[in-house]
Amino acid sequence: MEVLDPTLFAKVQPVLAAALKVTATDITSELQFGDLPQWDSMGHMEVMVSLEAQLGVEINADTITALTSVAAICEHLAQNGHA
Amino acid sequence: MPETSTLEVTPVVAIPPHLVGQIQSKLAYVDEAIAAAQVAESGDRITLTLRSAGNAAEIEAKVQRVVQEMAQGSIAPRVEILEDHLARPVSYDADPLTELLARREVYEESTGIFTFGPLMSRLIEYFEGRFLQLAAHFEAQPYRFPTLMSAKFLDRVDYFKAFPHSLTFATHLREDLDIINEFAEKAKYEGHGLNSPAEFFSQIQALLSPAVCYHLYFSLADHPLPNGQLIATAVGNCFRYESNNLTSLERLWNFTMREVIFVGSKDFVLEKREQSRLFMQKIFEELGLAYQVETANDPFFVGEFRKQAAFQNAFQLKYEIRARLPFKDSTLAIGSYNYHQDFFGRHLDITLPDGKPIHTGCTAFGLERVAYAFLAQHGFDPARWPAAVREALP
Numbered sequence: 001m002e003v004l005d006p007t008l009f010a011k012v013q014p015v016l017a018a019a020l021k022v023t024a025t026d027i028t029s030e031l032q033f034g035d036l037p038q039w040d041s042m043g044h045m046e047v048m049v050s051l052e053a054q055l056g057v058e059i060n061a062d063t064i065t066a067l068t069s070v071a072a073i074c075e076h077l078a079q080n081g082h083a
Numbered sequence: 084m085p086e087t088s089t090l091e092v093t094p095v096v097a098i099p100p101h102l103v104g105q106i107q108s109k110l111a112y113v114d115e116a117i118a119a120a121q122v123a124e125s126g127d128r129i130t131l132t133l134r135s136a137g138n139a140a141e142i143e144a145k146v147q148r149v150v151q152e153m154a155q156g157s158i159a160p161r162v163e164i165l166e167d168h169l170a171r172p173v174s175y176d177a178d179p180l181t182e183l184l185a186r187r188e189v190y191e192e193s194t195g196i197f198t199f200g201p202l203m204s205r206l207i208e209y210f211e212g213r214f215l216q217l218a219a220h221f222e223a224q225p226y227r228f229p230t231l232m233s234a235k236f237l238d239r240v241d242y243f244k245a246f247p248h249s250l251t252f253a254t255h256l257r258e259d260l261d262i263i264n265e266f267a268e269k270a271k272y273e274g275h276g277l278n279s280p281a282e283f284f285s286q287i288q289a290l291l292s293p294a295v296c297y298h299l300y301f302s303l304a305d306h307p308l309p310n311g312q313l314i315a316t317a318v319g320n321c322f323r324y325e326s327n328n329l330t331s332l333e334r335l336w337n338f339t340m341r342e343v344i345f346v347g348s349k350d351f352v353l354e355k356r357e358q359s360r361l362f363m364q365k366i367f368e369e370l371g372l373a374y375q376v377e378t379a380n381d382p383f384f385v386g387e388f389r390k391q392a393a394f395q396n397a398f399q400l401k402y403e404i405r406a407r408l409p410f411k412d413s414t415l416a417i418g419s420y421n422y423h424q425d426f427f428g429r430h431l432d433i434t435l436p437d438g439k440p441i442h443t444g445c446t447a448f449g450l451e452r453v454a455y456a457f458l459a460q461h462g463f464d465p466a467r468w469p470a471a472v473r474e475a476l477p
Contacts, residue, residue: 012429040429042241045390052156064397 019050028043064080090131094150098126111326158393171373175462195336197330206454218316226317228298236301251291254284291322295342296445304431312347332455341381352444358445365405371469379403404454418448
C-alpha cells in the first residue's frame, strides 16, 4: 500500500471532512469516491469546490474524474507544488 | 395587444459561450413579468421583454443572481462528439409546424399542450416501432407505468433540488363537503387559470411524471435486484414545465418517451448503453436522419447547475442525439443515452447480489420530437422520404 505524504494528508483530511460533513477520522488515506454515502456525485462536487476554494485546485473535466480518492488528491497536490 | 416593455441588463459576470443557451432558458423562471429573454451570443447583454413595467430593479437583481450563480467560476464542459451525421442529405428547409397547423395535423390546446392528427400519429407509431426493435434486440421486459409519480419517491432521489422549475404537480380538492360544493358552484376559468383559492386543494402527494425510467427504479426500491440485472422497456407521458420556452413542437409541456432501461453492474449498464448507440446508428441511417451524438447535461436549476452539470459532463453520463433542423440551422435533442452510475441504487437501496448498489442507465427517445425533426428534414411529400419510412407508412 502506498504511503501518503503526511503533510499533504493533513491538509486534505479537514477539507474533505468539511466538504462531506463527516468527522476527520472518517477521511482515511485509503478512502475513495463511493466508500462513504456522503461521497456520492453531489458530495464529490462539494469536495471539488472545497479543494478549489481552499487549496487552489482547478476544477475541470480531468480533475473531476481523476481526483476520486484521497491518494489521488494528495498526488495531484504534490505534482502541483503543494508538498 | 398587451403592453410590453424592454429591459436591458449588462451581466455582472461575462457569460461564457457554453452557458448562453442554458442561462437564457433559466431566465424564464426569474419573474412572472418576463415574457421573453434573449442573451446575446457575446454573453455581455441580456434583453428582457416584460409583460408590464413591473419592478425593473428587482427583476434585474434576480437576473444578476442567476448569472452569478451559473457563470461565476463556471466549469467549461468537455464536448465530445461520438457521431456526426449532420451532413446527411435532407430535402426540406421550412419549419414543418406552419404546414402542420395549416393542415390541422397539430392543434395547440394550450401552451405546450398539443394534439396530433393522423400523419403525426402514424409517424410517431412508426418511429416507436423502430425503437422497439432496440428493445427486442435486448429482449427487454415490457412494463407499464402510471402518468402520476409519487412525491415521496421523487424526494428520495433529490429531484426537487435538481429540477424544481420544471415540476408539474397533481392535486385534487380537499375532502370537505363545503369546499367541493363551493368549487362546483363558483369555479371558472378566468384570466390565466381557475379562480379557486389554493387552500381548496390537497397537499401534493403526486406529480405528473417527468421521466419514464424512474418508475422502474421506484418499483425496485428497498430490495436486492433478483438475478442482479434487468432490461426493461416502457413508453410514457412525461411532463416538464418550460415556461416561456414552451415554443413550437420543440418543447412540449406534455410529451411521450419510449425508453429502454438497464439495471445491473457498472460494466453491464455501460456495455448496454454503448450497444444501444451502435444499434440505433443503423436505424437512424435507414430513417435518413441527419444528426449527431454529443456529450450533454440535464437542465439542472440554477443552484445545482454548476456542480451537477460539471459532474455529468466530466463522467460522460449523458449523450444526446441531436437532429438537424435545417430551417433554423440548429439542432434539437430527440433522444439520449444515459448512465446514472449508482445514484438510484444508493438513494433507493437497490442492491446487487454482492450487496453493492445497482447501477442504472437508459436510452430514451422523445417521440414527438423525432417525428417533428423528421418532417423538418424530409417534409410532407412521401415521395421524398427515405425508402424505409415511405414503404412503411400507408
